[in-house]
Amino acid sequence: MRREEDEDWGAFGNEDLGYDARAATHVSWRRALGLFRPYGGRLIVILGLILASSLAGVAAPFLLRGIIDTAFPAGDLGLLALLAGGLIALSGAGTVIGALQGL
16 A cells, blocks of 8 residues: 555655656656756866865875884984975865865
8 A cells, every 4th residue: 555655756666657657757867967068167177176185185194104204213304394395285285175165
């Protein structure tokens, strides 16, 4: 026995619908992706920002490892300054990327 709430769901959860009823509610991937076509440039920019943010997140632990494993034990202040500057730059880049993603 069907409940009244089930009728509002259309093809979802109603296994007794025939092929014609299901085909009428079907939306193709081509049509769905076509809705994003006007926003293609923005999507590419957002995906690029996400990629840059991910790369910055991956690079930070390697810089920290360089500081702990190489610069400190060797007492190399030049390398320490370079790696610490890289961490600061990554932090700033992450902030800028986050702000751009919010636009």
